[in-house]
Amino acid sequence: MPMFSRRRVSRRASSNICCIRRELLESVMEASRHSLPNEFAAGLAARGDTITEMIIIPATRSNFHSASFNYHSILGSFSAVGTVHSHPSGYIIPSAPDLRLFSSVGRVHIIVGYPFGEDSWAAFRKDGTRTELRVV
Numbered sequence: 001m002p003m004f005s006r007r008r009v010s011r012r013a014s015s016n017i018c019c020i021r022r023e024l025l026e027s028v029m030e031a032s033r034h035s036l037p038n039e040f041a042a043g044l045a046a047r048g049d050t051i052t053e054m055i056i057i058p059a060t061r062s063n064f065h066s067a068s069f070n071y072h073s074i075l076g077s078f079s080a081v082g083t084v085h086s087h088p089s090g091y092i093i094p095s096a097p098d099l100r101l102f103s104s105v106g107r108v109h110i111i112v113g114y115p116f117g118e119d120s121w122a123a124f125r126k127d128g129t130r131t132e133l134r135v136v
Helices: 022-035 071-075 096-104
Strands: 041-047 050-055 080-087 108-113 121-125
Touching: 022 050, 022 080, 022 108, 022 121, 041 108, 050 080, 080 096, 096 108
Parallel strands: 080 108
Antiparallel strands: 041 050, 041 080, 108 121
């Protein structure tokens, strides 16, 4: 199963996302390391209750302080359930712009922080409250 997707595919995602594929999380960490010193950002797609893919968003712009993309690019993907982005600072608490994004796009959002290791990420709901995702 591919980790990256540019296709618009209809995959039934559960309204209760509770898991993320280990291989996908490792790919997110690698992409975040590769993007240093800038932020990395992508959409997330799920199958059932598990996040399975990143959705690469065309024309994403990033720097050390932020990453931005056209919301319509991700909203057009029927499989999108949320977003993932990195914080090169290592601080994995959502900023005010992060909270605005969370409330307008998707159901689950992930922030990964430097040094982009196994324990340097967190998942959040639309309202910015932290949620648990099991790595499978």
